Amino acid sequence: MSRSAPVVPATAVVRAVVRAVPRAAALLAFVLTLSACAGCDAAKSGATGLRDPYFPKMGNGGYDVTHYGLTLDYDPDGNHLRGTAVITARATQDLDAFDLDLKGLHVKSVTVEGTKARWDRAGQELTVHPKGDLDKGETFRTTVRYSGSPGTITDPDGSEEGWLRTGDGALALGEPTGSMAWYPGNHHPSDKATYDLAVTVPEGLQAVSNGELKNESTRKGHTTFAWHTAEPMASYVTTLAIGTYRTEASTTDGGLPVYVAVDPSQAKPSRKVLAKIPEVMTWAEETFGPYPFSSTGAIVDRPDDAEYALETQNRPVFPGAPDTETLVHELAHQWYGNSVTPRTWRDMWLNEGFATYAEWLWQEEHGGETAQEIFDALYDGDYYQDRTDDEDIWSFPPGKPSGAAHISDSPVYERGAMVLHKIRQKVGDDTFRELLRGWATAHRHANADTDEFTAYVEKLAPDEDFDGIWDEWLYGEGKPAKP
Template sequence: MSRSVRPVQAGTPAVAAVLALALTLTACDGGVRGTPGGSGLGGVRDPYFPKAGNGGYDVGHYGLTLSYDPGNHRLTGEAVITARATEDLSAFDLDLKGLDVRDVTVEGRPARFDRAGQELTIRPHDDLDKGETFSTTVRYSGTPQTITDPDGSEEGWLRTADGALALGEPTGSMAWFPGNDHPSDKASYDVTVTVPKGLQAVSNGELRSERTTGNRTTFTWHTAEPMATYVATLAVGHYDITRPALKSGLPAYVAVDPTQTEESRTVLAKIPEIMEWAETNFGPYPFSSTGAIVDRHDDAGYALETQNRPVFPGAPDTWTLVHELVHQWYGDSVTPKTWQDMWLSEGFATYAEWLWEEDHDGDTVQQTFDAVYDGDLDYFDDAEKAKAIWAFPPAKPSGAAHVSDRPVYERGAMVLHKIRQKVGDDAFYDIVQGWAAAHRHGNANTADFTAYVEKMAPDKDFDAIWSDWLYGEGKPAHR
């Protein structure tokens, strides 16, 4: 993600708690075993977004069938969600903000449902047993919402000059499909989108089919590898499509708004080179395709590491392209367990920018580290931004509105460099490549990372790095 992204604080009205209590009491009547799954992540709530995600189940697959008309801004959808119950359930929640739900079925039978804020609470006809795999179908429609974050940045469903752009970090996916909207629950996806003829619909994964019937065109996209909801995307509009060749044979799909084609041409031609460089440094690419989506400058206020093909507002510079592509390893494949762990995503991607510079006749990483530490205005735009990186430690953001602030980026990268200084280059690359491999397509938190580093370098003492750079308040001494 680009440095301008900020999270939105999710909230659920008190009526949700009343509804959950009512469902619990009803479930107890007559000896029913199940209990409501509830909003939030059950017993382990996200420390910054306690209502994000839902307890009681684990999603395995989303099948989304959508139709969108930019003329009237109307989205019609059917979401088929396949999940496994992690406890006996009499009810469970999905996250869905706005939009009108027409009906819900569970295992093909009509299910009762209620709405309270972002929570869609579903009560199936029959209780679900722990370990049972079940299918839920939600049919919905309406005008999808743009969600404004506390700092004014926007996510969710963004209208563009010729269509729309769906971005999800941290909670925007619930604006266009119902789901378990938390990075800890990853799933495969099939997304089928019908739009007016002449427009394209670009999503994650691989394009399986494109067919036109009358004045409508349908695009079908498949994402086989697990994907968090926040990196799911959909872009509707006019795009120039290219499929650059990579030496590895990896498919690439690049969609560029025609107004950005010339400006983007040179930098996007570096995708094969960047991908080859990234595999050398970080190990095998974890997905089955790559690419990019470039929309207009005012369509979004930030770039985002949407899986397989990051989204950029206008032509990116090389460093931003490197940043978002390396997120495919760190953030998309190895995904934070909670929003508190964002430095494991942004710190790695920022450090990749520094490494790229070092490997391409620019400043060494040590020189960049020193510039950041010293508040060099050749690196920062102004003195306030230079000061801001010491506002809090990367592993302890100061609230939900700050999980994407500068300390998560630069100080996160500085933690990695201190590790590199401690262990040397060979061991450092063993650590970062091994970390990507050990948690491929999974989730990890800061404690997992520090334990992994200590396991990989058992003869080194990392206590000062963890206490001063990762968790410590203020500006550590380093010289």
């Protein structure tokens, strides 16, 4: 059955059509927009921070830095730094904005691919808005011009880093967050890059950095030092030491360049230990495998210029003359930490546990205590003069530090080394030596985490059961049962 439609006046039909046209046009435009974007991702801002378990705001998402070109001019008297950072990166997603980490300092201008870019700042975040969107996979170059008085950053554990003023200049140290005090970048260990650094200082001062010194020139009362780092480097192990140094360039028996810079006050007390660098390097290569970088050396400043030694890439920094074990520790970091770099700060024990165990091996093979004797002393509470230090080893597991303030505490170092010794006991010396070399080779110039390490160990010795070591020594709370 059907009904007849009513008769509608023609004028009413015309008015209805006229009213409907704008609505239809808007609907059509919306549908066409959806169709054009179907199956594609719109450009968006890169993440502000990489959500590191302990430093969630550090680093940035959406891109991967491949090279830093830093041109700096520093006046020690006024603590004034003028800089230009040229950052070459590859977009890992479509981008309409991205962030750089920069603490303090005044930004003068930002360009992306030579075109002026808008930018804004909030805390340590420098947000860059390129004029045109960046496509995923695109390589782009960002230039930031900046100036000001670089500052010191106090870590959660109370130690100071960043830009440390010294009696005759400055010392830049970066672990874990200090590098953002003197140049903008993606300051997380998971984003490594090569570097060129040219720094100009008043004539009579030296500027020492990572890599190899490619040029030194003086003009109108100022000297420019140009340094080049060809191998990938995490920003936290970049350094710049400005002051009056006695420098010495030499080579090891194998032809590896050695560059040492020593504050004159430390020249005599450090001469004997620094002369051991070639010997230590030969031993380390035999133990850990081929050296991953193109030069080595050391920077020795005065004891009050910093609170700690640091494994800055190619040439570690020491506050005063180091002892042999400290030299071994920081040079071992060139393999474990600088070449094989932690994926997050939770994996810090992969740096410090290996470097600490390198000290034990050195002592064992050079007339000192064996690694087993050191392990036993730590377990029995007879290692430190202060009983509190012995108890601190068991305050948290090395695989899961109890917060950002504790990533450099004793469990990460000594108990981390104890994990390695338990593995050595399990697999025997030959397989353990294979592990030391193989782990450094498998992740050379890359990043790795604890899960990758445990998987590597289990694959290396598939017939062994490591669950007890992981559960009790790596992740277990408190002191494990008597071994």
